[in-house]
Amino acid sequence: MSIILQGGPDVSARETLKPVLSIKDLSVSYTTGLGTVSAVDGVSLDINAGEIFGLAGESGCGKSTIANAIMRLLQSPAKVTGGSIELNQRNVLRLSDEELRRTRWREMSMVFQSAMNAMNPVMTIGEQIMDVFTTHEKMPKKEARERAAHLLSLVDIKADRLKSYPHQLSGGMRQRVVIAIALALNPSLLIMDEPTTALDVVVQRDIMAQIKELQQSLGFSVLFITHDISLMVEFSHRMAVMYAGRLVEVAPSNGLLDDPLHPYTMALMNAFPPLSGPRTELLGLPDAPPSSAGRPSGCSFHPRCPMAVDSCRIQDPVLRPAAETHDAACLLVPEFVAPSERRAQ
Amino acid sequence: MRFLLRRLGFYLIAFWACITLNFFLPRLMPGDPVSRMFAQVQTQMRPDQIAALRQLFGLTDKPVWQQYLDYIGNIFRGNMGISLSRFPTPVSSVISSEIGWTLLLGATSLVIAVVLGNLLGIMAAWRRGRFLDSVFPPLLVFVGSFPYFWLAMAALYLFGIVLGWFPLNHAFTDGVEASWSFSYVADVANHLVLPALTIVLVSIGGWMLGMRNTMIATTAEDYITMARAKGLRSGRIMFHYAARNAMLPSITSFGMSLGFVVGGALLTETVFAYPGIGYQLLNSVQALDYPLTQGIFLTITTAVLAANFLVDIIYVRLDPRVRVS
Numbered sequence: 001m002s003i004i005l006q007g008g009p010d011v012s013a014r015e016t017l018k019p020v021l022s023i024k025d026l027s028v029s030y031t032t033g034l035g036t037v038s039a040v041d042g043v044s045l046d047i048n049a050g051e052i053f054g055l056a057g058e059s060g061c062g063k064s065t066i067a068n069a070i071m072r073l074l075q076s077p078a079k080v081t082g083g084s085i086e087l088n089q090r091n092v093l094r095l096s097d098e099e100l101r102r103t104r105w106r107e108m109s110m111v112f113q114s115a116m117n118a119m120n121p122v123m124t125i126g127e128q129i130m131d132v133f134t135t136h137e138k139m140p141k142k143e144a145r146e147r148a149a150h151l152l153s154l155v156d157i158k159a160d161r162l163k164s165y166p167h168q169l170s171g172g173m174r175q176r177v178v179i180a181i182a183l184a185l186n187p188s189l190l191i192m193d194e195p196t197t198a199l200d201v202v203v204q205r206d207i208m209a210q211i212k213e214l215q216q217s218l219g220f221s222v223l224f225i226t227h228d229i230s231l232m233v234e235f236s237h238r239m240a241v242m243y244a245g246r247l248v249e250v251a252p253s254n255g256l257l258d259d260p261l262h263p264y265t266m267a268l269m270n271a272f273p274p275l276s277g278p279r280t281e282l283l284g285l286p287d288a289p290p291s292s293a294g295r296p297s298g299c300s301f302h303p304r305c306p307m308a309v310d311s312c313r314i315q316d317p318v319l320r321p322a323a324e325t326h327d328a329a330c331l332l333v334p335e336f337v338a339p340s341e342r343r344a345q
Numbered sequence: 346m347r348f349l350l351r352r353l354g355f356y357l358i359a360f361w362a363c364i365t366l367n368f369f370l371p372r373l374m375p376g377d378p379v380s381r382m383f384a385q386v387q388t389q390m391r392p393d394q395i396a397a398l399r400q401l402f403g404l405t406d407k408p409v410w411q412q413y414l415d416y417i418g419n420i421f422r423g424n425m426g427i428s429l430s431r432f433p434t435p436v437s438s439v440i441s442s443e444i445g446w447t448l449l450l451g452a453t454s455l456v457i458a459v460v461l462g463n464l465l466g467i468m469a470a471w472r473r474g475r476f477l478d479s480v481f482p483p484l485l486v487f488v489g490s491f492p493y494f495w496l497a498m499a500a501l502y503l504f505g506i507v508l509g510w511f512p513l514n515h516a517f518t519d520g521v522e523a524s525w526s527f528s529y530v531a532d533v534a535n536h537l538v539l540p541a542l543t544i545v546l547v548s549i550g551g552w553m554l555g556m557r558n559t560m561i562a563t564t565a566e567d568y569i570t571m572a573r574a575k576g577l578r579s580g581r582i583m584f585h586y587a588a589r590n591a592m593l594p595s596i597t598s599f600g601m602s603l604g605f606v607v608g609g610a611l612l613t614e615t616v617f618a619y620p621g622i623g624y625q626l627l628n629s630v631q632a633l634d635y636p637l638t639q640g641i642f643l644t645i646t647t648a649v650l651a652a653n654f655l656v657d658i659i660y661v662r663l664d665p666r667v668r669v670s
Binding site for chain 1: 566570571572574575576578589663665666
């Protein structure tokens with residue numbers, strides 16, 4: 001079942017359907033010689049069918065850790081310490097190894113940060129697409145080759161490229177091949193972890209536009225991770241901003257762009273220039289994000305927050321509704337109360 | 346293809362450099378083979394005999410460049426002169442009578458050590474920290490650090506003398522006629538076990554450790570994570586994605602070792618009285634048998650070059666990236 005969303009999120013459809021991905025209270029920590037460091041701290045989020053959900057934040061805030069936790073690719077010393085990840089109503093964290101292997105790529109696939117390194121340098125593109133079909137669908141080689149050629153055509157690459165090796169392709173082509181591989185089994189969730197960071201801006205937009213087009217025709221949901229907030233606002237329906245392992249604001253992208261509530265979101269918006277429009281002065285954030293080992297008291301953002309008040313140092317804000325479809329975790333943002341129709345969450 | 350032709354050109358130049366060095370080095374040393382023979386038989390030679398010998402050995406007073414051309418011509422005709430220590434056997438027959446045994450022993454033990462060592466390394470890295478990974482590397486390094494001759498003699502004593510499972514020396518039972526019959530092949534194989542086993546024992550640890558380390562580095566690559574995310578079976582990821590990349594450095598070392606196989610295994614040949622080039626080389630150096638020494642050196646360098654070229658060909662098949670560079 002797929003829903004084709006055009007432009008913004010369809011809130012009514014979102015509430016009637018079970019989410020494709022439902023993360024509840026997920027915590028991940030890294031065990032180091034100096035003790036346990038929390039990388040993701042009680043994150044909950046839902047991604048609905050046909051939705052492009054953006055996850056933004058600085059490097060090291062835990063975005064990729066969430067992506068890897070969903071795919072169960074976390075390697076020691078990282079460990080999920082609590083919460084659940086439900087993909088199509090099944091808890092990914094409880095799957096046996098064989099169930100997990102079958103679920104991967106068929107129900108959830110991932111586009112990795114750098115396409116340069118995500119492909120095996122000694123295998124042809126074709127072999128790397130075909131082994132998905134031969135493994136998951138027990139497809140004969142000939143048929144797998146036809147399917148692979150078709151996949152490449154989806155991302156505008158000629159079928160004769162099947163015989164090419166990764167190093168023979170340009171960066172943009174390589175990333176498109178990786179996207180094609182990710183769509184091979186028509187998964188319900190596509191995770192994209194900074195898919196275009198290594199590419200130049202023009203290629204970046206091309207590829208994102210292509211993904212959006214494919215998403216509209218195939219209907220998969222997307223978890224789109226990037227630190228480029230302007231790209232995210234443009235391409236996602238709903239998005240969350242993450243800071244030091246927690247979500248600090250969740251809202252429809254347009255709402256977030258027009259009316260950011262959390263001071264950190266405002267700062268992020270100011271840190272990226274709009275591609276078109278008048279020149280504006282860029283405002284950076286002072287200092288660095290807290291190292292996860294030494295989280296500040298109260299709100300983790302207060303040491304860098306230009307609006308911090310005394311209570312920010314003491315009280316730890318929780319993510320709560322600030323408008324009908326807009327959540328924020330900031331003491332300065334008043335809680336939204338609408339007793340008649342309160343979203344259960 | 347262009348890449349291989351370029352490599353071939355390089356090896357031809359290297360080969361030319363080798364034979365040139367091989368030609369000039371002995372001529373830079375004082376004396377010549379005939380004066381040495383003359384010294385051995387202690388002046389019981391007449392001048393005309395000396396002249397005849399000089400001619401036989403190709404020692405002429407021709408200008409050096411002409412000698413050089415003759416030398417190169419002779420080499421391409423397979424004529425490497427006459428051995429002094431085994432006079433009047435031609436060097437080429439001395440070498441060809443031994444090289445079969447050297448190749449048999451060297452290639453067998455090398456291939457076994459490489460295949461087993463690499464497989465062990467692949468599995469140890471794949472299940473890092475588990476039984477295979479924690480027990481085998483230290484054990485094999487321990488065995489490998491015994492002095493070889495001690496290990497060889499211990500094996501000879503245990504399996505040859507105490508248990509009597511394997512013959513004590515030689516490549517086949519004395520007096521047995523060489524043929525392609527089963528009994529002859531079995532006899533040769535039986536004589537091969539102990540020498541090959543000891544070589545494998547001391548060298549396998551290095552192959553395993555080398556493979557294990559590159560394999561561990563390879564498993565941290567993004568394409569391994571992606572292969573895992575793709576839901577491929579563990580075996581396919583291990584061999585097609587990880588090992589396929591991690592084996593590349595191993596192939597290079599294999600090629601190097603393959604070339605040096607032709608140099609023989611001196612200690613093995615000595616302990617097991619196994620025929621081979623290594624022992625022959627030692628003899629020829631001790632006996633100042635220049636033609637034989639030269640011939641063996643030439644054979645070794647040619648083998649090293651040929652093995653390297655072979656590796657280049659294999660590499661082109663295994664790593665598509667070298668085709669463009």
